[in-house]
Amino acid sequence: MAYSPGPTQRCPRCGTALAESATFCNNCGTPLSAPSKPAASDPYGSPYGSAPSYESPRAASQTRKPRVFVSHSHRNNNITARLVADLQAAGAEVWVDMEDIQFGDFMRRINEGLKACDWLVVVLTPAALASRPIQMEVNVAINLTWQDKMQGVIPFMVEPCDHDQIPPTWQIQQYYDATSDYAKALAGLLRALGLRR
Numbered sequence: 001m002a003y004s005p006g007p008t009q010r011c012p013r014c015g016t017a018l019a020e021s022a023t024f025c026n027n028c029g030t031p032l033s034a035p036s037k038p039a040a041s042d043p044y045g046s047p048y049g050s051a052p053s054y055e056s057p058r059a060a061s062q063t064r065k066p067r068v069f070v071s072h073s074h075r076n077n078n079i080t081a082r083l084v085a086d087l088q089a090a091g092a093e094v095w096v097d098m099e100d101i102q103f104g105d106f107m108r109r110i111n112e113g114l115k116a117c118d119w120l121v122v123v124l125t126p127a128a129l130a131s132r133p134i135q136m137e138v139n140v141a142i143n144l145t146w147q148d149k150m151q152g153v154i155p156f157m158v159e160p161c162d163h164d165q166i167p168p169t170w171q172i173q174q175y176y177d178a179t180s181d182y183a184k185a186l187a188g189l190l191r192a193l194g195l196r197r
Contacts, residue, residue: 072123
């Protein structure tokens with residue numbers, strides 16, 4: 001008997017089958033419209049309805065799967081694909097650009113991805129450190145963290161890097177060194193994301 005994953009939806013851009021609860025496509029990164037929820041009833045019968053509730057990113061991420069933006073250099077697509085598969089297997093929703101977004105679409109797609117995610121994990125390599133788009137993504141995510149709009153930024157080092165080349169605001173982030181022990185670094189990352197205890 002074949003396993004059925006349950007109700008699914010399809011990405012409007014690439015057609016990939018996704019879980020009904022997915023907020024963006026794991027294949028191409030396209031944001032998906034949120035499923036409509038029934039309106040909450042107001043026990044006091046107010047003609048104005050109930051006030052919208054606010055849930056901070058920190059509180060929200062504790063009640064659902066973490067949404068992770070993976071920033072990486074395309075020179076490191078192989079190790080990034082492995083990390084993305086491991087994050088998804090552990091239960092994370094992952095936004096990643098594996099198809100090299102074209103420039104005209106770049107800023108819009110990156111903004112949508114950052115806005116939809118709780119965490120940014122940067123695949124740290126010398127190539128990533130030299131990439132201006134990656135520097136921008138990480139610096140924006142650090143700013144969003146300071147504004148309490150993201151949980152945090154986590155460097156995941158997969159190649160040795162010159163410490164002097166790492167920006168000071170990146171150096172103060174908790175990072176995981178996978179250069180000698182990928183499994184141990186991954187376990188630490190999953191704990192930081194709330195996927196393991």
